[in-house]
Amino acid sequence: MPKETFYHLSEKKQQRIMDAAKKEFSRVPLGEASIAQIIKDADIPRGSFYQYFEDKEDLYFYYFQSMRRNFQLELNSAIEQADGKLFEGFELYFSKMIKEVLQGTNAAFYKNLFMSMDYRSFHKVAPHFGKRPHGACPPDQQHKENLQEFYDLVDLSLLEVANQQELKLLVRMLMHTVFSTIAEGYKQMKEKDDYSIEEVMAEFKLKLNWLKYGATKKPANE
Structure with missing residues (x-):
């Protein structure tokens, strides 16, 4: 600061x-x-x-x-719109932010941010779930309230998580998926003139489905 x-x-x-x-x-x-x-x-x-x-x-x-727009509040709003469904909420969240990030007035800044992102910068720009990195500013009261609102909004009965700590781990995985997909989108757009936001969105949905349902086929006799 x-x-x-x-x-x-x-x-x-x-x-x-x-x-x-x-x-x-x-x-x-x-x-x-x-x-x-x-x-x-x-x-x-x-x-x-x-x-x-x-x-x-x-x-x-x-x-x-x-x-930046307030990522935490946007994520909370998306979860609320999805009636507490975590994966559906993340899909809504991603669909709203991707156009601004890839094509908005600050697209050049975001491109440099996401294409060069490392562990430390990830934890500085992402909504914080769980342990914060060394040197990060402590969360203020408003941030704590926004984060607690997120946990209250997620319907844990729909997830294979035992407690809030496991939910934090799952959400961190989802945030990494969000940011890595954006970085890959920039890379593909650089290499292919006709690569579209719809293709970025399709890749994100595919990754979400793997996380949600697994990537292993069930045996034919099941």
Whole structure:
């Protein structure tokens, strides 16, 4: 998160820094991003940058938090629409986010995010279920309430899970499936001009069905 001095800046100057962040992080992934380019576009001295942020990663995830739609609330809404059915809820959730991520105004940023995602960045941008990675900001009260709402919405009677801890593990698997399918969608769209969102959605549904029903055929005599 930004240092306190960032919040003391005028809204105009804050926005100039955020615009510079969007430009650079949409141009290249975080690992290749240049602080020099950001301060040039933002028209601030290099020393000032470190008065506002610890490093470029600090700015990167703050920018993400400032522009992202609330994934947790969207997931909760999808589960509610699906009457507590976890897999159907995830299908609704994915279908709503995929167009924005692949074709929306921030598609270039999302592409760099998902194509270079690792374990640490996954846990910084995904809704949090279970143990948080070392160094992550502790959840605030609102996040805790949103997360508890999710658990209350899921109909556990429809799942082969013994408790909330097992549900957390299953949901983490589903979130990895969401993000890996998006990354694969970007890759396919780069290689094939006619690769469509419908094909990305079809791949996601296939993976969901494997998780939901299994990928092993039953013997013919069963």
